[in-house]
Amino acid sequence: MAVNRNSDLYRSGINFLGILNDLKRRPEDAAKELSVSLEEIMSVIKGERELSHDIIKRATEIWPINIADFYLIHDDCPNGVKIMRAEHSKKTRRIMDRAGLPYYEYRDTAMSSVSLFRPEWIEELCIVDDNEPDNPNVQWNNGHFMHQFTYFIGDVNYYYQGPDGKKKVAIMNTGDSVYGTPFRPHSFATRKGASKNGLILALTYGNSLLISQQELSTLGVELGLNFYLDFSSKEHAFSSLLKFNRENASLTHEEVAKRTGIPKETIQSLEKSISSLPDDEVFTKLAKALNVNVRDLYPPDSVEDKVIVRYYKDALRWFYPESKAYEIVELVYSRHLPFSKALEFNIKKSDDNETLDLQMGLHQYIYNIGDSSVDLNWKINNTINHEKINPGDSVYVKPFVPHNFRSQGKLMVLRIAGRIAGDGQREFSILDKEDAHRAILETSMWFDPKGKN
Amino acid sequence: MAVNRNSDLYRSGINFLGILNDLKRRPEDAAKELSVSLEEIMSVIKGERELSHDIIKRATEIWPINIADFYLIHDDCPNGVKIMRAEHSKKTRRIMDRAGLPYYEYRDTAMSSVSLFRPEWIEELCIVDDNEPDNPNVQWNNGHFMHQFTYFIGDVNYYYQGPDGKKKVAIMNTGDSVYGTPFRPHSFATRKGASKNGLILALTYGNSLLISQQELSTLGVELGLNFYLDFSSKEHAFSSLLKFNRENASLTHEEVAKRTGIPKETIQSLEKSISSLPDDEVFTKLAKALNVNVRDLYPPDSVEDKVIVRYYKDALRWFYPESKAYEIVELVYSRHLPFSKALEFNIKKSDDNETLDLQMGLHQYIYNIGDSSVDLNWKINNTINHEKINPGDSVYVKPFVPHNFRSQGKLMVLRIAGRIAGDGQREFSILDKEDAHRAILETSMWFDPKGKN
Numbered sequence: 001m002a003v004n005r006n007s008d009l010y011r012s013g014i015n016f017l018g019i020l021n022d023l024k025r026r027p028e029d030a031a032k033e034l035s036v037s038l039e040e041i042m043s044v045i046k047g048e049r050e051l052s053h054d055i056i057k058r059a060t061e062i063w064p065i066n067i068a069d070f071y072l073i074h075d076d077c078p079n080g081v082k083i084m085r086a087e088h089s090k091k092t093r094r095i096m097d098r099a100g101l102p103y104y105e106y107r108d109t110a111m112s113s114v115s116l117f118r119p120e121w122i123e124e125l126c127i128v129d130d131n132e133p134d135n136p137n138v139q140w141n142n143g144h145f146m147h148q149f150t151y152f153i154g155d156v157n158y159y160y161q162g163p164d165g166k167k168k169v170a171i172m173n174t175g176d177s178v179y180g181t182p183f184r185p186h187s188f189a190t191r192k193g194a195s196k197n198g199l200i201l202a203l204t205y206g207n208s209l210l211i212s213q214q215e216l217s218t219l220g221v222e223l224g225l226n227f228y229l230d231f232s233s234k235e236h237a238f239s240s241l242l243k244f245n246r247e248n249a250s251l252t253h254e255e256v257a258k259r260t261g262i263p264k265e266t267i268q269s270l271e272k273s274i275s276s277l278p279d280d281e282v283f284t285k286l287a288k289a290l291n292v293n294v295r296d297l298y299p300p301d302s303v304e305d306k307v308i309v310r311y312y313k314d315a316l317r318w319f320y321p322e323s324k325a326y327e328i329v330e331l332v333y334s335r336h337l338p339f340s341k342a343l344e345f346n347i348k349k350s351d352d353n354e355t356l357d358l359q360m361g362l363h364q365y366i367y368n369i370g371d372s373s374v375d376l377n378w379k380i381n382n383t384i385n386h387e388k389i390n391p392g393d394s395v396y397v398k399p400f401v402p403h404n405f406r407s408q409g410k411l412m413v414l415r416i417a418g419r420i421a422g423d424g425q426r427e428f429s430i431l432d433k434e435d436a437h438r439a440i441l442e443t444s445m446w447f448d449p450k451g452k453n
Numbered sequence: 454m455a456v457n458r459n460s461d462l463y464r465s466g467i468n469f470l471g472i473l474n475d476l477k478r479r480p481e482d483a484a485k486e487l488s489v490s491l492e493e494i495m496s497v498i499k500g501e502r503e504l505s506h507d508i509i510k511r512a513t514e515i516w517p518i519n520i521a522d523f524y525l526i527h528d529d530c531p532n533g534v535k536i537m538r539a540e541h542s543k544k545t546r547r548i549m550d551r552a553g554l555p556y557y558e559y560r561d562t563a564m565s566s567v568s569l570f571r572p573e574w575i576e577e578l579c580i581v582d583d584n585e586p587d588n589p590n591v592q593w594n595n596g597h598f599m600h601q602f603t604y605f606i607g608d609v610n611y612y613y614q615g616p617d618g619k620k621k622v623a624i625m626n627t628g629d630s631v632y633g634t635p636f637r638p639h640s641f642a643t644r645k646g647a648s649k650n651g652l653i654l655a656l657t658y659g660n661s662l663l664i665s666q667q668e669l670s671t672l673g674v675e676l677g678l679n680f681y682l683d684f685s686s687k688e689h690a691f692s693s694l695l696k697f698n699r700e701n702a703s704l705t706h707e708e709v710a711k712r713t714g715i716p717k718e719t720i721q722s723l724e725k726s727i728s729s730l731p732d733d734e735v736f737t738k739l740a741k742a743l744n745v746n747v748r749d750l751y752p753p754d755s756v757e758d759k760v761i762v763r764y765y766k767d768a769l770r771w772f773y774p775e776s777k778a779y780e781i782v783e784l785v786y787s788r789h790l791p792f793s794k795a796l797e798f799n800i801k802k803s804d805d806n807e808t809l810d811l812q813m814g815l816h817q818y819i820y821n822i823g824d825s826s827v828d829l830n831w832k833i834n835n836t837i838n839h840e841k842i843n844p845g846d847s848v849y850v851k852p853f854v855p856h857n858f859r860s861q862g863k864l865m866v867l868r869i870a871g872r873i874a875g876d877g878q879r880e881f882s883i884l885d886k887e888d889a890h891r892a893i894l895e896t897s898m899w900f901d902p903k904g905k906n
Contacts (some may be wrong), residue, residue, distance in 0.1 A: 181885070426753070437678070
């Protein structure tokens with residue numbers, strides 16, 4: 001039987017072998033403990049058959065592992081790109097009522113099981129005749145778990161809470177954009193007199209917190225809430241991080257003092273309240289004493305607002321790359337999310353389809369916000385692919401797929417991290433280079449029973 | 454029906470609601486799209502019944518989500534601590550042959566489905582009569598995916614590859630310890646003349662890479678390998694990180710030059726080859742231009758060996774806390790893993806059981822390596838718990854459980870990160886404080902259909 005090395009079944013077999021390796025179980029141990037035949041275990045490992053859900057449940061009863069460990073990320077875009085056409089998007093429409101009246105029309109746009117995007121196209125059905133933040137027709141939500149980047153099309157009011165907790169309104173027009181931190185309540189409405197109802201691209205997405213949320217939920221509020229550090233200022237963030245790292249290592253202030261040569265009282269006050277961050281030398285000494293890195297003690301460079309509004313007219317613009325194929329407009333960003341990048345691409349080039357001038361290590365969501373089609377060219381498995389992206393079409397592109405956009409047109413692009421960028425990528429990069437392949441696709445048991453000298 | 458808010462069923466219901474929220478599906482949308490009754494959807498959300506695996510599979514066919522998203526981390530230690538007794542550990546013994554001869558005896562020790570530890574007790578059945586690295590009786594493994602911290606008991610030789618790829622041997626005795634990077638081949642053997650066979654505590658564990666591995670495997674080698682940055686020196690790491698972040702933002706060297714005031718040629722050379730890291734001011738300017746933080750561009754403080762050997766006699770020792778309840782010995786560490794801490798605890802205090810002088814934000818594994826029992830006291834749900842930890846017993850303790858060890862005794866302690874420490878914790882800490890609770894346990898839909906002003 002020919003085995004497709006990218007198939008979910010083949011990858012599930014490898015994953016199962018990985019679970020056995022980690023538990024230091026040979027196939028024969030697994031067969032015995034799970035009460036199934038060695039033949040069945042071997043054919044699962046080889047990717048010839050599926051592990052039944054019943055056996056998975058049995059495995060989680062005898063071993064301290066989780067059902068989710070057995071189920072892989074499903075690859076719904078093996079050729080690197082997944083497109084959702086405007087016509088298909090229309091069919092997913094749901095009218096959402098608030099207080100008994102139609103308030104929003106939602107439509108799905110391109111999503112992939114590989115990425116953490118949950119992007120929606122939303123038409124604002126509620127019309128407001130003023131710009132008062134407490135307009136009684138405006139129905140607020142409770143906020144939601146995901147980060148939200150919003151791109152505005154038309155005359156839309158954005159309602160949100162300011163840092164003081166008071167209701168605010170931002171009068172948005174096409175090209176304006178907003179970032180909202182998880183759980184911040186908000187609302188949208190069309191302004192009276194608009195030629196048509198306002199639209200938003202409400203691009204919600206998960207980030208590191210989504211990945212760690214399961215563990216937080218398992219630990220519960222009593223334990224989990226302790227992970228919340230005081231990031232209300234750079235100085236507080238530093239103090240919190242220092243204390244967190246010192247306690248992880250069970251070091252006393254005295255021992256840190258001894259290791260750094262910094263007086264114990266200074267260490268204590270660094271953890272309490274400081275008016276400015278210490279200098280480089282102190283950072284370096286502290287990190288060394290705690291066996292961590294300077295970056296582990298570094299606070300964010302700035303404390304950002306929970307909601308950030310960016311008007312199109314204030315946005316920076318530049319050409320990319322040297323060929324000036326694109327004029328890029330920088331939409332809203334938060335430095336708290338270093339891997340989230342929202343950009344508008346104005347495409348200036350119609351020739352040279354061969355030069356794939358875009359490639360980056362982020363998951364990418366693209367929406368054609370213009371009124372003309374754009375050519376998308378990309379390469380995967382040594383094959384060049386082409387698709388026309390029409391107005392209202394949306395696209396997901398996997399990280400590091402070499403691609404370009406051609407012909408005149410306008411795209412909204414949102415790039416986000418997945419599970420790798422950040423800590424995961426750094427840990428990947430400390431492996432021996434030869435071993436990096438194995439980290440992606442390990443296919444062997446951790447030892448050869450025949451022995452190896 | 455009384456609902457236990459910590460039960461897996463209750464948490465699964467909340468998790469299901471979270472999935473629907475993220476997809477912007479109301480219960481009625483879900484019922485329609487999944488072809489099940491609204492009553493069934495509601496009772497799953499309320500934690501009254503399980504979502505069947507068939508419905509989960511159907512959901513993953515119509516929505517771009519994964520089966521694993523529906524399955525939670527199982528909490529097998531609701532009271533914060535999970536103990537494995539020496540007697541139970543003995544029953545899990547497996548003799549591992551290499552080249553037709555018994556080579557190791559493996560025994561499981563304390564493991565929890567909440568944490569990423571896979572710790573084994575291993576007796577070295579192979580006896581070597583020299584300390585040559587290429588002793589033909591020594592059978593090497595292939596290396597494995599997990600990080601390995603090893604603690605040695607008795608006369609054990611540790612075989613590993615040096616940075617030059619050559620075989621090396623470290624002559625280990627009780628208290629010595631070793632860290633091994635994933636996939637590095639190694640072996641262990643008892644030295645001839647030992648009064649009994651050597652033992653090791655082989656504590657393998659997953660870290661950030663384990664969490665991101667699924668995505669790497671989904672992307673495959675062609676795309677995934679691009680995440681591997683050159684971390685062979687601090688300078689190369691910086692250059693790689695700068696280029697990675699610049700390309701994520703689609704900024705040209707020219708645009709970075711414009712934003713920072715640093716000449717374009719300097720930016721280009723920073724990405725190519727530098728002899729020393731730039732100064733603080735340059736870091737700050739670059740981070741600002743890229744909308745990231747200085748720490749996102751910071752390389753690790755040191756480039757560590759793939760295998761690190763630490764002899765007990767060279768280890769630092771200190772007392773903790775002020776009461777001097779413990780004399781702590783620092784076992785091997787790698788600064789590449791800032792959240793991994795291996796310590797030996799020598800317990801000096803037999804009174805004052807009430808003062809729970811230990812609490813930290815890491816998952817903790819404990820093994821009684823001494824020959825007397827130790828008292829473990831801990832608090833959870835406002836209840837104080839006590840257990841005797843006998844020689845050979847092992848324990849898992851959840852993060853942030855307040856606890857102490859009492860009476861004379863000796864413990865080996867390994868602390869590791871879970872899915873939160875690092876990027877996840879920082880993202881958690883930028884939420885509004887009130888919202889941190891919701892991130893742990895969200896129980897409501899993202900909006901109230903009745904409306905909200």
